[in-house]
Amino acid sequence: MVPRKGVDGVGLLLLAPAGLLLLLLFLAPVAFAFYLGLTNISLAGIHAQHYWFTGAANLRRLSQDNSFWHSLWLTAVFLFGSAVVGVTVVGLALAMLMQHAHVFWQRLAGALAILAWMLPPVTAALIWYAFSTTGGTLSLLFGGQADPLDDHPMLIVILANIWATAGFSMMVLGGGLRGISREVLEAARMENASRIQTFLFVTLPLMRRSLVTNLLLVTLIILANYALTYIMTAGGPNDATAILPIYAYQQGFTFSNLGYGALIGDVLVLIATGFAYLYVRAVRQG
Amino acid sequence: MASVSFDHVWRRFGPHTAVADLCLDIADGDFLVLLGASGCGKTTSLRMLAGLDEPSEGEIRIDGRVVNKVPPGERDVAMVFQSYALFPHMTVEGNLTFGPRMRRENKAATRARIAEVAQTLELTPLLGRRPAELSGGQRQRVALGRALLREPKLFLMDEPLSNLDAALRGQMRAEIVSLHRRLGITTAYVTHDQVEAMTMATRIAIMFEGRLHQAGKPAAIFDDPASLRVATFIGAPQMNIVDGQVLQADGVTMLACLGTTCRPAEGLVLRAPAGSPVRIGIRPGDIAFSPPHPGAAGFSGAVEFLEPMGSETFATMRCGRETVVVRAPGRTPLRLGERVTLYLDGRFTYAFDAEDGRALIDRSRFGLADLAARRLPA
Numbered sequence: 001m002v003p004r005k006g007v008d009g010v011g012l013l014l015l016a017p018a019g020l021l022l023l024l025l026f027l028a029p030v031a032f033a034f035y036l037g038l039t040n041i042s043l044a045g046i047h048a049q050h051y052w053f054t055g056a057a058n059l060r061r062l063s064q065d066n067s068f069w070h071s072l073w074l075t076a077v078f079l080f081g082s083a084v085v086g087v088t089v090v091g092l093a094l095a096m097l098m099q100h101a102h103v104f105w106q107r108l109a110g111a112l113a114i115l116a117w118m119l120p121p122v123t124a125a126l127i128w129y130a131f132s133t134t135g136g137t138l139s140l141l142f143g144g145q146a147d148p149l150d151d152h153p154m155l156i157v158i159l160a161n162i163w164a165t166a167g168f169s170m171m172v173l174g175g176g177l178r179g180i181s182r183e184v185l186e187a188a189r190m191e192n193a194s195r196i197q198t199f200l201f202v203t204l205p206l207m208r209r210s211l212v213t214n215l216l217l218v219t220l221i222i223l224a225n226y227a228l229t230y231i232m233t234a235g236g237p238n239d240a241t242a243i244l245p246i247y248a249y250q251q252g253f254t255f256s257n258l259g260y261g262a263l264i265g266d267v268l269v270l271i272a273t274g275f276a277y278l279y280v281r282a283v284r285q286g
Numbered sequence: 287m288a289s290v291s292f293d294h295v296w297r298r299f300g301p302h303t304a305v306a307d308l309c310l311d312i313a314d315g316d317f318l319v320l321l322g323a324s325g326c327g328k329t330t331s332l333r334m335l336a337g338l339d340e341p342s343e344g345e346i347r348i349d350g351r352v353v354n355k356v357p358p359g360e361r362d363v364a365m366v367f368q369s370y371a372l373f374p375h376m377t378v379e380g381n382l383t384f385g386p387r388m389r390r391e392n393k394a395a396t397r398a399r400i401a402e403v404a405q406t407l408e409l410t411p412l413l414g415r416r417p418a419e420l421s422g423g424q425r426q427r428v429a430l431g432r433a434l435l436r437e438p439k440l441f442l443m444d445e446p447l448s449n450l451d452a453a454l455r456g457q458m459r460a461e462i463v464s465l466h467r468r469l470g471i472t473t474a475y476v477t478h479d480q481v482e483a484m485t486m487a488t489r490i491a492i493m494f495e496g497r498l499h500q501a502g503k504p505a506a507i508f509d510d511p512a513s514l515r516v517a518t519f520i521g522a523p524q525m526n527i528v529d530g531q532v533l534q535a536d537g538v539t540m541l542a543c544l545g546t547t548c549r550p551a552e553g554l555v556l557r558a559p560a561g562s563p564v565r566i567g568i569r570p571g572d573i574a575f576s577p578p579h580p581g582a583a584g585f586s587g588a589v590e591f592l593e594p595m596g597s598e599t600f601a602t603m604r605c606g607r608e609t610v611v612v613r614a615p616g617r618t619p620l621r622l623g624e625r626v627t628l629y630l631d632g633r634f635t636y637a638f639d640a641e642d643g644r645a646l647i648d649r650s651r652f653g654l655a656d657l658a659a660r661r662l663p664a
Contacts, residue, residue: 183371186338191385191432192359201384205375 030269037263043256051259058263067239068264071247075271078158078229078243083219086162088211091169091218095177098170110174113167121164125231128160149232153240157229161222169218176210177203209282216279223272244268288349288362288439288472289314290335295344297330304330306496308344312489317466317473319487321480321519327496328476329444335474336365336442348440359388363440364433368448370425372417378428379413382435396435403431423454430462434469441466441473447482459485480520484508492516509634514643517567517636523600525567526610530637534560541566541637544605546585548630550647556637558646565643567636570600570613574629584627587612589620603628 038058041051062068094113098106116124132138132149139146149156180203188198204211226245229235235242235250242250245268252261290312297305305327312318320328333339334346337358345352353361372381379400386396404410407427417425426446433441446462447455463486466473477483483490484504491501500512511517517525530543539556540547543566550556558564577584587603587610599618603610605628612628614620637646 181369181371183367183369184373186358187365187367187371187373187432188384188388189338190336190358190363190365191436192388193384194388197388202373208375 033262033269034266036259037266039259041259041262043253043258045256047259054259058260061260062263062267067242067247070239071242071244071264072267074154074239074241075243077154078161078241079219079222081154081158082161082165082222083215086158087165087169087218087222088215090162090166091173091214092207092211094166094170095174098174099177110167110171113170115167116164117167119164121225121227122231124160124164125228128156128163128228129232132156132160150237153233153237157232157241160228160232161225164225164228165218165221168221169214172214172217173207173210176207176214179210180206212282213279216275216282219275220272220279223268223275244271290440290472290474291347291350292331292335293345293347295331295334295341295346297327297334297339298342303496305334305341308498310491310498310501312472312474314472315470317463317475317486317488319483319490320474320476320493321478321483321490322493323478323519325495326493328478328493331493332442332444332474332476335440336363337361361440362436362438363442364436364438365442366429366433366444366446368445370417370429370446370449372425372428372432374417377414377416378409378420381417381428382413382432385432385436399435403434406434407431422450423458426450426458430465434465438471441471441475443473443475445477446475448477448479455482462486480522484520492519494519510645510649511567511636512645514565514567514638514645517638517645521569523570523611525569525636526573527565527567527638528608528610530564530566532556532558532560532562532564532637541635544585544608544610544630546583546630548583548632548635550635550637551633555648556646557648558637558639563640564646565638565640567638568610568630569634570611572631572634573610573612574631575612575614575626577629578631582629584629586625587628589622589624589626592618592620592622594618 035053038053038055039051040047040054040057094109098109101109119127129149130136134145134147134150136148138148142148184206185198185202188202193201223245226243226249229241229243230246230249233241235246244264248261248264248268250261251257251264255261292308292310295305295308296303308327308331310318310331320331322328330339334341335348337353337356337360341354346354348361348363358365373384376384382400382403383396386393386399400413401410404413407430409424409427409431412420412424412428417428420428426449429446443462447458450458459482466486475482475486487504489501490504490507492499492507494515500507500516502510507516508520511520511525514527518527528543530541533540533542533547538549539560540549541556541564585605587605589601590604590609591602593600593602594616597616599614599616599620601612601614601618601620603612603626610628620626638644639646
């Protein structure tokens with residue numbers, strides 16, 4: 001059947017319940033959050049009940065807030081480190097290793113990787129906290145006195161995020177690798193391509209779509225999973241890991257500036273929407 | 287230009303034996319077709335020759351040099367894969383230049399070669415396209431072109447025509463054969479299609495369940511099958527197989543089946559004692575509607591089923607307990623239920639051991655043309 005174009009009454013009626021729920025539970029709260037971002041609402045005090053629209057006041061404050069720009073920079077570093085470098089590279093490496101493994105090890109490694117991904121952020125955070133703080137395994141490796149979490153907080157937090165998300169990445173990229181015909185790789189071998197050449201000129205180009213899809217998905221997942229970072233460092237030490245979600249939380253719930261916190265959250269929504277848009281476009285292509 | 291030799295080659299995958307004790311020589315300039323049903327080990331044998339797989343035991347030699355451990359790129363062989371295995375993200379030109387680029391060949395020389403190969407295979411207008419924009423036949427040509435470009439000493443082809451439609455397959459068959467004639471490059475070609483084997487090969491090697499059963503010229507395989515399995519595998523429709531017996535009367539050995547007897551042609555030796563039960567094979571085209579010589583004994587059959595193919599008709603005849611398929615002319619007067627007398631031809635009646643299926647008549651001493659021309663015993 002050829003799908004008909006245009007609006008059709010019955011179709012709209014059937015879509016109505018889902019549309020209504022989306023509107024009530026998703027679009028309305030987001031719109032409300034954007035509104036709150038432009039008010040002086042606070043968690044406690046006089047503006048908790050009686051708040052009003054303050055126009056561009058919050059925006060002006062945001063543009064002059066050094067902590068915000070620093071946090072934006074930290075977010076970029078954090079996402080680049082964990083999603084681009086970490087999860088993509090580690091995930092691809094794992095997926096390629098898995099290809100050559102015996103089915104038993106493939107299944108086992110796959111199950112473990114998924115488990116790491118499924119762990120509640122609290123658990124993962126505690127594991128990594130214990131691992132990287134003074135007296136932890138990592139610290140003991142360096143003599144026991146060191147406190148890697150305190151010395152290199154961003155690095156450790158990125159590693160923890162990679163650890164928690166690489167398994168997901170491995171599954172997605174493994175699917176992409178399986179999509180490459182064995183004969184195509186063998187054809188490259190017959191044509192004298194070395195392993196590295198085959199990887200660079202055949203595997204990577206053929207993986208382009210999987211890689212882009214995976215990168216965008218993982219970015220969104222990591223952005224949403226800020227609890228892992230918050231539990232480990234609460235943004236510290238000295239705001240060294242205060243990425244945007246944490247900064248928004250601090251402004252709203254620690255400093256009671258709910259309106260301002262909401263505005264920072266809105267920035268995050270816009271960033272995530274940008275990634276989501278790129279993701280949808282990448283998936284639609286070919 | 288190369289000769290190949292498989293010397294007691296085995297390939298095992300865990301408990302499964304894919305290729306068992308393969309001994310096979312491919313002479314320089316041969317077009318060898320490895321023929322067999324799927325899973326018979328033909329593709330595994332080809333892959334070992336390509337270097338994509340390694341024998342568990344035995345040696346493979348190209349031009350006398352053992353290549354078991356030589357990587358595929360260094361064997362100077364080119365392969366055409368069943369799926370064509372074109373690089374989907376590259377244009378036709380990119381696909382053709384890939385190999386030379388990897389081998390760091392002279393760019394100008396490569397360009398000239400590509401122009402030449404593209405010309406030969408009529409690819410010139412397609413050079414800028416990607417595989418997804420090509421038809422099956424065009425992809426096939428690109429795959430061939432990629433192999434040709436290499437000027438290998440050995441061509442390997444793994445069911446290259448199986449993804450094409452019937453008309454195109456016929457055309458590509460002819461093209462590959464003429465290419466082989468022109469270039470004279472030794473070729474190993476895997477297929478399960480006996481028509482491809484019969485029409486393209488200079489030699490055929492038939493494999494069943496990992497074992498080589500017979501190797502020889504196409505006509506020799508057809509006319510002198512070494513076993514019941516080979517006999518029934520080659521030829522369409524299949525060779526008729528009926529129960530029979532070896533008879534001896536007045537010092538003459540005869541074969542009895544279908545209620546009649548026939549005498550192997552003069553000089554053919556039947557390697558079975560009198561009285562022993564045998565399986566007798568007759569190709570549908572070797573059963574005659576008129577006596578091959580005066581006084582020949584015939585047998586009677588009733589037409590049970592007719593398959594008109596246009597230029598010929600295959601008639602299924604009931605002859606007592608047995609059923610045989612007979613080839614009749616296209617415009618046959620045969621009617622369903624009709625009873626006719628049929629005759630066997632002693633030159634082309636085959637006998638196989640009832641137990642192990644090995645051929646019991648030794649025909650190898652005769653050239654086949656010679657065999658067809660031999661006078662029949664009176």
